[in-house]
Amino acid sequence: QIPDPFLKNVLLMGKANRQVFKRAKELGIEIGFKDLGGAGLACATSEIGATGGFGLEIDLDKVHLSMPNLLPEVICCAETQERYVLVVPRSFTKEVLKIYNQDWDLPHIYEGARARVIGKVIKQRHKGTKAQRHKGKAERYIVKHKGEVVCDAEIGEIVKGIVYKRKAKKKIYKEKEPEFPQPKDLRKVLLKILSSPNIASREYIYRFYDTEVQGNAVLRPGEADAGVIAPLPSSKVGVALSCDGNPFYGRISPYWGGATAVAEAMRNVACVGAVPSGLTDCLNFGNPEKEAAFWEFREGVRGLSEAAKKIGLKGYKETPVPIISGNVSFYNESAKGYAIDPSPIIACVGILKDYSKAITMQLKEAGNLIYLVGERYDELGGSAYYQEILGVNGRNVPKVRYEKERGMLYGVIDSINSGFVKSCHDISNGGMVVTICEMMMGGYAQGKLGVEIEMAEVRSEKKEKCQSVKVSECQTEVRPQRNYGLWTMDYGLRKGSRKTELREDKVLFSESGGFILEVPSKYASRLEKVFADYGVKAWKIGRVIEEEVLRIKGLGVVHSPPVHSPQSIGSDEGSESKVKGEKTLEVRLNELKKAWTSGLAEAMR
Template identity: 35%
Template sequence: MPETAVVLDDAVARGRRLGLALSDDELRRIAEHLGRVPSDTELFAFDAQWSEHCSYKSSREHLKKLPTEGPSVLLGVGEDAGIVRLGEWNGETYGIVVAHESHNHPSQVVPFEGAATGIGGIVRDVLCMGAEVIGIADPLRFGRLENEHCRYVAQQVVDGIAAYGNAIGVPNVGGDVFFDESFDDNVLVNVVALGLVKEKDIIHSRAPQGSVGWDIVLVGKATDRSGFGGASFSSLTLDEDDADQNKGAVQVPDPFLKNVLMRATYAVFAELRAQGITAGFKDLGAGGLAGCSAELCAAGGVGAEVELERVSTAQRDLPPEVIAIGETQERLCWIVPPSFTPLMLQIYNDVYGLPRIARGACASVIGKVTETGRYVARYRDQVVMDVDLPFLTGGVRYHRPYVLPRTRSETPEEREAEMRRKFDGYARTSPFLLLEKVLTHRDVCSRAVIYRRYDGVVRGCTAIPPGYADAGVLVPIPGAPLGVALGLGGNPRYGKVDPRRAAELAVAEAIAQVSAVGATPVGLTDCLNFGDPTVPEQMGAFVAAVDGLADAARTLQVPFVSGNVSLYNRSSSGNHVAPSPIVACVGTISDIARITTGGFKQAGSTIGLVGIPQLVYGGSIIAEVMGLTTTALPEVRYPEFARYCALVREGVARGLVLAARDVSDGGILTAIAEMVIGATDRSLGAELMHWDALYDVDLMLDDQTPQLEMAIWFEEFPGFVCEVADWTAFRRLGMEVGVMTRYAGSTIAEPFLRTPYDHEVSVERLREAWEAPLRDFYGPSTGSG
């Protein structure tokens, strides 16, 4: 055997020659463990499995802080998706599968394909839990539209999501969009998917107990060079000089093949259930065939022997490392007993005709499960990979040094002085002058031109499509009254100021959104988008955000059931993205007849405020519009916030709350404007009360001024604006749960917004201001949004 030092040096030299992302220390550790110089195939496999994308090597120790258990959790973190309890129907317990991922780097380099394959991947994650895919959502973060390349990326990402999601026949039921200069070089494309599964039919992403000798079956598109090195690419800093080279690491989507592949897989599910067979199932994403089959077998405590020559390829003479590690899209991997294999192959290849849909697409047996705990791959009668599975899939962890963010906060007196100065020109004028400026802000204006490109009702089970409420709502079981709501939270302006508080507010916003339609929050997911973890300040921002998520979820008693971490969102010029914890919340509805949307329903209703403004404006839209330097962010006052949400949910259930919006971007008056713009009758308007009706006396600063009177309408805080049918009954209900509600105005049968000072603006003028900013960029759309 060669001297150890020579082996280690040769391993490092080979890794550098192959252009791997593995560090020299990692290469030496691999060679030392193997006792030899690793093969190219082995090195590429470790490069993928030890990437940040697959291993969570920098983040895993911190993610353990998140609460992951609760009475509604059917399956928590640890697999490709989590599952929460939906309810009982016809003697069966149903669950909602939820997964949350990112496809940031690919979408920056090749926006259309990157975004499309992001949808493709998240759909497979849900499918592989044994579920029928019922919905998707897309939280997006773009750079400044004044930048030509940012405009191109923003357009292509939306087109890619639309093209893929529409073609596979899955409705897009939610999303959000923010624009910020920190995303100029690093777009964030996060994706969420929902699925429906009976509890007894859940499939796990691991080799089943007693599966030694079973077949490993590869299904889907013929393997090609696309996506080779994708996992490592997603775990590196983006460099514009490598743009052309990086394009090869982005997968090529085929949504029409995926459509057939999904339907064929549903047929396989039916046969497995009919025969009472427990199988292992996982999609091929990061790390390709070797990554997927290795993780399946490692999770089951077994080994694998794979014959790479049996893999259907789109090109001749692909090297073994490409066959093993390439991330070609639209592929799945099964572990099934040999007795079931012929029927599975028949379903995929003959009944659904994969080979006729795409050249080389098929289902084929490519290996066997072994008892060795090792992963052995052969190519042309030679062993090209022979590694210990626990070491491959879990052998790397880091304890990165970090520096927690230092947040600056001014005194209330300093904040008041700045408000007086900045708002002086607006004192005693109409608040609608500022409202129009806020409504035209790109983080507030209508997104209809985006979501109307998506099919939001394709399966026929959408109760509330995008644009009608803070959350999308689906009715997934035909004939059943059960519904599921999906809300999203996350604000990069808050992340810049205080990552921990931003994370808390993201949880609160997602929970508030599902509560606003009448749903009960039962589970959370997160996608944590941050910069380079080797920079202590960036790692500190990540740690602070995780702490905020953990506190919020634990205190509000809504657990995390799945999630994702995306690091190295940094350009070669050193531009890190704004710390961006993005949270999704799944809410359940026991009676779909008792939900509501966000638009006013009738004249003569009361407009009520649920929640207490806090006289802080840090990270707000109005702060940006007015040039405020304040950094004080709103707090999530957990006991009170939980009661706010409970009051709104109960108000919806009793028919007292006819419409509700959470108070978020743009503040109270913006929420009211969106409610009147989205009214079911365009003849409706609103008459507002004097501002001081919204505050408790003990919250008032001394010597209130007209400047502060103006600012209050644009404050953002965890709370709600509601249209209430019976104000007396609603106030009584509020007192029962310990919430003091505030009268903010009433709806009127005229299409105007009015104040007590005779200020007035037409709803049509507000609508035009709100719809215009993105209309010219993305093209015209119809309807409200």
């Protein structure tokens, strides 16, 4: 970057690089390009040479420096930022130098800045064994300083890295799945979860920072599951970015903690209509010298890798979503030696061909339909429900069903870009019901629409299938219920209800991956076909309503007084009413907003 806040071209190097790329493409020339990061020039040049299958000869006397008399090892390994190394044909060299030094005038922008030829590609080899030469491991990496050779090594040996053969021992996770009766008052449960620190609105935090640098923001923090910018002037191309991870999942299963982090980051990018195109990771683990911690790390990386491979890059058959960079933080322990939960954090970058098609999570119009994509499974391990209501972590961690995940992602992306979807939000922390509440409220709690859900339409994991085609033969007798004060356990099912394995509270708060979509009725059949083409079902579960209320109809195990007026959070007077012999959960929008917007501030007091 240029150290002058008054210059408009503050990312001059990026623009100069793009001009080089454009010219190389016009000439049909293949070039190598790499930025200088860890280990500086030594790393970048050796890696770019090894990748191409050639050796390199570098002359450190030709490297431009910020100060004189630096040692050769310092010149080689310094990590000064905003530097790049290119490998280009000799015929293209003069033009490259002209672009950087004359067209973009680097020498006059900053002292010492310029483009310069510092070395060449060579084919010289060591006299290594025939097997070494055959495998391409004997190409030489030669570095000269003041006329002397200060490094002469096989380039393959430099880049292959140090391989540790550490012992790994599976860590035994002892916590079990809790057995508990369903809460009597789901309204109180919902409000408590919405106000919890891990769910509550972060508006105070992201409002504190400037999101309008360069004025290219399309979707700002909080408006959608991913932020979107328009980085290229006079271009419709948009870039979406999301960052995700859940250490509670990693505590139960490092593998699924890694896999779900990848899947959710990709889901969030898909929610705005972008195609997930690249990943980067930040891996946070304990001491790798301890067998259990190293096993956690190995499993977490395996989860990342398999998710990127098995979900795949849209438009490229059997091609993984590339993990283009990342870093690892080890030895994260307390003074007593207790390690943090395995915490892989994944950032995903997505591309939109037309950023004007990007959508937010806030509901748009009454009368539109609400669709669920992604079945509800008994997967509440590490969930907000277990953490906040029961104070346990559980065991049934959310899993990624790779083939279905791919179909869901691609279906959402295609549907949004076809204009069939008006708002979209992925199902993650808090489950389906929290997702719907957040869509009602919008990122800045400015929403003014409600939602009515038919519980009977929500697809969940089936306990058993009735083979009869007659509905009457699939009905179940009503069995008695037992009341436990605050809790109620249902021992049976209502007549005519689906016989599912999941209780209603688990259906509402399960964190199995999925999406909630707002769809105009005129696009319903076309949207369903898009998902069907990917082998995925989209279920119509409700509609957007004018009334500012969340209404979930068809509940059969809830016992609370009927709704009369908006109640304060924590009140014993629930907002649940009886409709045509069934129970209906109703929570006013202003109650949802109050819980969600005040939760973080309350937790920090």
